[in-house]
Each structure stands twice: as C-alpha cells, then as structure tokens.
Amino acid sequence: MEGVCEMIFIVIPAYNEEASVEAVVRKAKKHGKVVVVDDGSSDKTAERARKAGARVIRHKRNMGLGSSLRTGLNEAMRTSKKDSDIIITLDGDGQHNPDEIPKFVDLLDKGYDFVLGKRELFNYPVRKKLGNFILTKITNVMTRTYLIDTESGFRAFRRIALEGMRLKAKRYEIAVEIIKEIGRNHIRTANVPISSPRYVKGVSVIDGIKNLLYLFKVVFDL
Numbered sequence: 001m002e003g004v005c006e007m008i009f010i011v012i013p014a015y016n017e018e019a020s021v022e023a024v025v026r027k028a029k030k031h032g033k034v035v036v037v038d039d040g041s042s043d044k045t046a047e048r049a050r051k052a053g054a055r056v057i058r059h060k061r062n063m064g065l066g067s068s069l070r071t072g073l074n075e076a077m078r079t080s081k082k083d084s085d086i087i088i089t090l091d092g093d094g095q096h097n098p099d100e101i102p103k104f105v106d107l108l109d110k111g112y113d114f115v116l117g118k119r120e121l122f123n124y125p126v127r128k129k130l131g132n133f134i135l136t137k138i139t140n141v142m143t144r145t146y147l148i149d150t151e152s153g154f155r156a157f158r159r160i161a162l163e164g165m166r167l168k169a170k171r172y173e174i175a176v177e178i179i180k181e182i183g184r185n186h187i188r189t190a191n192v193p194i195s196s197p198r199y200v201k202g203v204s205v206i207d208g209i210k211n212l213l214y215l216f217k218v219v220f221d222l
C-alpha cells in the first residue's frame with residue numbers, strides 16, 4: 001500500500017507563542033491539516049494561529065503541555081478516518097521545522113508506526129546533553145524501547161499507535177508517558193534525525209528528574 005491518500009494531521013501545542021506560531025502554522029499547513037492547541041495564552045497566540053490558517057482549540061486556562069497534547073491528539077483521532085492517516089506533533093515555539101515532516105512520513109510508509117525526531121544536541125549546554133543521555137537510557141530500559149532523545153516533541157504516529165494509548169500526564173511528563181505506551185503496545189518504532197538550531201528555553205534538569213519519577217510511578221503502578 002503506497003500511502004497515496006493518507007491524511008496528515010499536525011498538532012501544535014502553544015503557550016504564549018505569538019512571536020513564532022504564525023510562521024510555524026504557515027509552514028505546517030503545506031503538509032497537512034493543522035490544529036493548534038492554545039494553552040490559555042495571555043497573548044495573541046490563538047489569533048495569530050487562526051490568521052495563519054490553523055484550527056484553534058483553546059484551553060480557558062493554562063493546563064500544561066501534556067494536557068495540550070492530549071487535547072490535540074484526541075481531536076486528530078476524532079477527525080481522522082482511515083488507519084493509514086498520520087498524526088504529527090511539533091512545538092509552536094519554532095524549535096521544529098515543519099518542512100522535515102516528509103522524512104517522518106517516509107519512515108511511516110516503510111512500515112514503522114511511530115517515528116521520533118532525534119535532535120542533534122552538540123550546541124546544547126553540557127548539562128542538557130548529559131541529562132538527555134541519562135534520561136533516554138533509563139527510559140529505554142524501563143519501557144523496553146530503543147528510541148533516542150525520548151524527550152523530543154517532534155513525533156509522527158500512524159493511527160494504530162495512538163489507538164491503544166492511555167495518556168494522563170498534564171505537564172512535561174507526557175513525553176516519557178508516550179514512550180512508555182509505545183513500549184507497552186509493542187509499536188514498531190524508528191528515529192529520524194532532525195535539525196535543532198540553537199538551544200531555546202524549555203525544560204530544565206528538574207523537569208528531567210520529574211519525568212523519571214513519573215516514569216517509575218506509572219511503570220511500577222505506584
């Protein structure tokens with residue numbers, strides 16, 4: 001089956017990203033239908049995303065990255081019809097380049113059902129590199145997966161990979177929870193290298209530790 005008429009849904013979580021969201025949506029919409037989840041922003045994120053051509057779902061108040069991704073993924077699953085449909089997640093802060101989506105789609109077409117973007121971290125601070133390495137290793141062992149850069153927010157799912165997924169995380173722990181569910185459901189996975197320009201704000205070492213604690217909690221059902 002050549003993915004001729006598969007639909008691509010692109011879910012973009014955004015919290016106070018008025019400076020970047022418009023450009024991200026304009027690029028993304030060349031590749032599929034775009035849903036922006038505005039996570040209770042106090043700036044013009046929703047307005048700019050809509051103007052650029054996205055469907056916008058708005059949280060009345062800030063509920064966290066995990067809640068935003070769950071809102072967006074549920075909506076994509078509700079609107080998608082076919083098993084061959086594809087659902088992408090990428091950040092609204094301009095960290096990911098939507099023009100790299102075809103690389104993910106190529107791998108899905110080769111038979112993988114979950115593809116994770118692997119950032120090149122050489123220009124990141126040492127503590128981020130080290131934290132990322134350790135977190136990835138521990139996550140792999142605990143979830144029985146072989147994915148690199150488990151914290152990455154650029155992902156592609158075939159519908160089947162999302163169907164059996166039970167997600168509860170409200171904040172950054174969603175990243176490891178997704179990997180855990182991928183492992184639990186024995187989904188076929190691949191990594192794809194993505195460009196990662198400069199290091200932009202974002203998660204801290206503390207968030208990494210929180211992610212690990214969360215992973216222990218869900219894996220051992222504490």
Ligand SMILES: Nc1nc2c(ncn2[C@@H]2O[C@H](COP(=O)(O)OP(=O)(O)O)[C@@H](O)[C@H]2O)c(=O)[nH]1
Nearest residue numbers: 013014015039064065068091092093201202203
């Ligand atoms: N920090 C943060 N980002 C959120 C939230 N809700 C949605 N997002 C969006 O989630 C994406 C990832 O957040 P970011 O802080 O860049 O995390 P990082 O790229 O993993 O370091 C961005 O597009 C944010 O706008 C939230 O409550 N907090």
Ligand SMILES: [Mg+2]
Nearest residue numbers: 091093095202
């Ligand atoms: Mg980011």
